[in-house]
Amino acid sequence: MITIYDIAKRANVSPATVSRVLNGYPDVSQKTREKVQRITEELGFQPNAAARGLATKRSWTIGVFFQDHVNSGFKHPFLQDILKTFKDVMGGKGYDLLFFANHTLEGAQDGFAARARHRNVDGVLMLGVPRTEPTLNTLVGAGIPCMSVDLDLLGPRAGYLCSDNKGGAMQAMDYLVEMGHRRIAFIGDRYSTKPGHDRLLGYQESLQRFKLPFSQKWITYGDFTEEGGMEAMKQLLALPMEERPTAVFCAGDMMAIGAMTAMREAGLTPGDDVSIIGFDDIAYAKYVGLTTIAQQKEEMGTQTANALLQLIEDPSQSPPVLTIGTELIVRSTVQRNVVG
Amino acid sequence: MITIYDIAKRANVSPATVSRVLNGYPDVSQKTREKVQRITEELGFQPNAAARGLATKRSWTIGVFFQDHVNSGFKHPFLQDILKTFKDVMGGKGYDLLFFANHTLEGAQDGFAARARHRNVDGVLMLGVPRTEPTLNTLVGAGIPCMSVDLDLLGPRAGYLCSDNKGGAMQAMDYLVEMGHRRIAFIGDRYSTKPGHDRLLGYQESLQRFKLPFSQKWITYGDFTEEGGMEAMKQLLALPMEERPTAVFCAGDMMAIGAMTAMREAGLTPGDDVSIIGFDDIAYAKYVGLTTIAQQKEEMGTQTANALLQLIEDPSQSPPVLTIGTELIVRSTVQRNVVG
DNA sequence: ACCACGCCGGAAAGCGGTTTACAGCCATGT
C-alpha cells in the first residue's frame, strides 16, 4: 500500500506537506504543490479512509437502517425509489452509504446508536424502521444527525419526513365521495405506524365531514402486505349485502392489490362491483390499473438527503419536520357508484 | 468517546489486556476477563471500526457497486431480490454493506479498484454493472476478492455468477414450439450484456435445432427497458401480416411488459394475438400474467454471498464461476398457436 | 545593516485500536 510517506520521500518533502496538498490547504507553494500532485498521480496513491476517519472523526459515510416492516430488506418497492434519489444527492456531496445488516450476530453489541457510533457514520437514515424498535431512543439521545422517513423520531439532531398522509387520505375520500360513494371501508395496519395512523385519521375525519355512515366492521387490517389486504377484503366481502361497502380505501398499494385479488377470486371486478383506492403509487400500480394516492418519492429522497446534509454540516441547525404533498392518480379501480 | 484506555484504567489493567478480552484471546485469567467485561458493559463501550480497520487491515465491509444499466440506482426490481438475500447472508457473518455512490465527484479519484482500496473493503460485489465500464480491469488486477452477477469478470480473486441464460432461453423456445409457434421473434439488447448475449445465443440455437424460419427483422432491441420493449414490439407489429411473428421471446420482463403495452395500444391481446414470453420473473410479472423464465434470485444472492465469503477467507481459493438454473413459469401470455 | 513579518515546510503528537516482545510471578522438579 502506498502512503503519504512514500510520496513525501519521493518528493523530498514531509508527510505533512503531502497532506496539505491533498486537502487543498493554501500554505504550500505552487512548485511543491505540483510536484506532490505529479508524484501522487504517478504512484496511483489512494488515501486510506480508515486512517483519515480516525484522525478527523469524519467518515464521509451515511449509515442506513433499512428495514421492510414485513420482509425486512430490500424488497419493498416503495422505499427503493426514495433510496435512489437519496443516494444520488448524497453521492454528489461525496458520501457513500453504509447499510447495516439487520441480522444481528449473537453476542454482538446491538442497538442503533451503538452501531452508528461503531462505524463512525456522519449521519443516519432510517427507512422503513418500525416505531416499535426498542433501541430507537438511544439513537436520538446519541446526538448523531439522523433523518427518518415515515417515523416520527425527533431529537436534538434528529428530524423526519413524511408524506402528508392525513391530507392524502382525505384526497382519496374526497374522490370516492365525488364518485358517489358513501359506504366506504378502510384497510389499514394494526401496528399503527405513523403513516397508517395518519391515513386512518384522514379516513375518520372525512367520514365526519361528509356525514358518511360508519361501521366498526369497515375498519380492517392488512398490515401493508398483499396477503393482509386479501384477508381484509375477504372479510369485507363476507358481510351481508346491505352492509357491504361500495368502496374501499386501502392505506397501501400492496394491500390494495391483495384486495383486488380477493375480489377476482370472488368473481367480482374491482371498480365495477366494489371500488378500490390505494396509497403510495408503487410501480406496480400502473400495471394493474389501480387508482391511488401518489407519494412523491423522488422528492422525498431529495429532501431527506438535503435535510440530513444540513443537520450534519450545521450543528446548530434545528431538526426539520418535513411534509410532502400527495397527488391523486386516477386509473380504473374506482368507478362511479350508481345509487340503487 | 470511550476507548479501551478508559476501560483499562478502570480495570487496572493495560489496554492490551482489554483488547485481548474483547477479541476473545485465551491468555487472560478468568478473573481479569470478567472484570474487563463488566466494565465494558457498564461504560457502554463501542469499539471504533476505523481504528480497528487501520490496525488489522480488515473492515468487515463489503463494497457494493450497484448500477442499473439504465437508471443507475436502486430501481431495477430484479436486482433487489438478489441483494436482499446477499445482504442477509453477509450480515449473518458480521459484514455490513457499503454502497458506493455512483455520482462521481469532480476531480475525485475514480475507478472501481481505487474506491475499493480507499474504503478498505474486504470484498466487492458488482451488481448490474455494464461490461463497458472502462476501469473494470483495474479491479480485477487489484486482487480484491470480488463477485459479479451477470458480468463475466474473472481474475485471480474474482469470480462471477450467472443464471443459465442460454439454457433458459432454450427453455422458453422449447415451450413456444411446444405451443405450436414457429415464427418467433426476439427482443434483446444492443449492448450485449452477458445475459443478453447468452439469451440471444439460446434463441439462435433453438431456431436451428427446430429448423424454424428466420428473419433478420425478427431480431430487435429493447435494451432491457419498458420503453425499449414497446418500441421493439411496435416495429414487429408494423411488419406485413405474413411476416409477423406469432410469438415473441423477450430477453427481459421489463421489455416484455413494454411489448404487452404496445400490443394493447394496437388493439391486440397478448397471448391471443401474439404470444409473449419474458425472462427474469420480476415481481410485476405475476400481476400482469406474464409467462416467463424465472431466475432463482434468492439462490443467486445466497450463492454469490457464500462464494465471496470463501474468496475472502481463503486466499488460495480459485475463483468460482457459478451457474444457476432457470424455471419456466406458465401464466397467460403464451397461448397455443392455431396453425391457419 | 538590522529587525519584523509573512510564507513554507518540518517535527511530532495524536486518533483508537492490535500485536509482538518481554518481564514478573508462582509452582514444580532436582
Next chain:
DNA sequence: ACATGGCTGTAAACCGCTTTCCGGCGTGGT
C-alpha cells in the same frame, strides 16, 4: 537452594493520516 517453565499481563511500536506548534528563510521597511 536453584533452574525451569507455564501463565498473565505490560510496554511500546505500529497502522496511515491530520494538525498544531514552531523554526528557517527571504523580503521589505527603517
